[in-house]
Amino acid sequence: MAKKTTGKEAKSSTEKLIKEIRRNTAKVYSSEQKILIVMEGMRAELSVAELCRKYGISQPTYYKWSKEFIEAGKKRLSGDELREATSDEVKELRKENSMLKESLADLVIRYDIVKKSLDLLD
Numbered sequence: 001m002a003k004k005t006t007g008k009e010a011k012s013s014t015e016k017l018i019k020e021i022r023r024n025t026a027k028v029y030s031s032e033q034k035i036l037i038v039m040e041g042m043r044a045e046l047s048v049a050e051l052c053r054k055y056g057i058s059q060p061t062y063y064k065w066s067k068e069f070i071e072a073g074k075k076r077l078s079g080d081e082l083r084e085a086t087s088d089e090v091k092e093l094r095k096e097n098s099m100l101k102e103s104l105a106d107l108v109i110r111y112d113i114v115k116k117s118l119d120l121l122d
Contacts, residue, residue, distance in 0.1 A: 027056060037062070038069045 029037070041051050041062060052059050 029055075029057075034065045035069060038066045041066065 037051065037055055037057070040046070041048060046054065048059055048062055052062050
């Protein structure tokens with residue numbers, strides 16, 4: 001026999017389903033999009049509530065992004081943050097590192113040859 005659900009249980013399961021759907025369909029914003037949204041908010045052409053409705057985000061999310069944006073700016077201006085290398089720079093550094101390792105290996109081999117030659121002379 002099927003178990004009857006009460007109104008409270010049905011409401012709870014419906015709310016859980018809605019939360020699960022929202023969680024699975026939440027839009028993911030890139031860092032560039034977040035910056036543009038925060039900068040639009042700083043221009044104050046729209047209220048924060050209107051801006052959040054426009055982009056489908058919550059106000060706490062907007063304020064979190066805004067705080068992160070300002071903190072990153074402070075760190076960058078004060079010189080606390082190391083400059084991030086671009087992928088081209090990383091490739092170039094890896095190439096240089098590989099060349100240096102090969103040079104070192106060559107020098108070690110030459111050193112061993114000279115050392116053995118000197119041992120034979122003695």
